[in-house]
Amino acid sequence: MLSSVLAALGEFSEAIEEIETVIEGRERVLGPSHPWTLVAREKLATYRDSRRNA
Secondary structure, eight states: HHHHHHHHHTTTHHHHHHHHHHHHHHHHHHHHSHHHHHHHHHHHHHHHHHHHHH
């Protein structure tokens, strides 16, 4: 996933933008409570925490 690569490079703002796009698509196609959507939301929270701590 592109957001994971961006986060690994320390590009948290870009990673957040990318995962937000992924979440929007997954919610539209799979629904807000689908496990893949929930995993993406967890990644978003992790990226936001990492950005604050960077």
